[in-house]
Amino acid sequence: MRYWIVKSEPGEYSWDDLVKEKVCPWVGIRNYQARNFLSEMKKGDKAFFYHSGAEKAIVGISEVVKTAYADATATESGTWLCVDLKALTKSPNSVSLAVLKSKPLFNNLLLIRNSRISVSPVAENEAAEILRMGGWN
DNA sequence: GCCAACGTTGGC
DNA sequence: GCCAACGTTGGC
Numbered sequence: 001m002r003y004w005i006v007k008s009e010p011g012e013y014s015w016d017d018l019v020k021e022k023v024c025p026w027v028g029i030r031n032y033q034a035r036n037f038l039s040e041m042k043k044g045d046k047a048f049f050y051h052s053g054a055e056k057a058i059v060g061i062s063e064v065v066k067t068a069y070a071d072a073t074a075t076e077s078g079t080w081l082c083v084d085l086k087a088l089t090k091s092p093n094s095v096s097l098a099v100l101k102s103k104p105l106f107n108n109l110l111l112i113r114n115s116r117i118s119v120s121p122v123a124e125n126e127a128a129e130i131l132r133m134g135g136w137n
Numbered sequence: 138g139c140c141a142a143c144g145t146t147g148g149c
Numbered sequence: 150g151c152c153a154a155c156g157t158t159g160g161c
Contacts, residue, residue: 007159009158009159031143031144032144052158052159052160053159053160056159056160097160114142114143115141115142115143115158115159115160116142116143116144116157116158116159117143118158
């Protein structure tokens with residue numbers, strides 16, 4: 001089981017929206033690197049939910065409930081992928097980007113190295129620390 | 138509002 | 150195939 005971070009502008013689609021819908025096709029990824037990560041996701045993988053923009057924090061955790069399939073919102077069929085995400089729990093304490101940046105452990109986190117990537121992997125030890133700081137333990 | 142980083146496009 | 154120009158994203 002792997003961990004990921006998915007990013008969304010809360011004005012576009014927020015954690016609360018995912019909670020409301022329970023399960024959501026994570027569509028609209030139009031970046032090849034991100035698409036490759038989508039294709040690597042397995043059922044049961046966990047995805048931290050990050051709000052970009054004003055908040056800049058991890059606000060919840062979701063689970064991959066369906067592996068990558070064709071993104072129906074793409075105009076060119078078959079080119080882009082999406083997965084289905086299910087809301088699990090809101091983070092008891094949101095984990096801000098500033099805090100992540102302040103810890104050397106996260107120096108290699110793709111979210112930090114490339115702030116524009118909308119889907120990115122998280123290493124085991126990084127995930128453990130995020131879970132701890134988020135108050136999930 | 139600005140700008141850095143990145144991706145894409147198009148001329149050559 | 151290279152690279153300049155441009156557009157977009159997202160942090161500050």
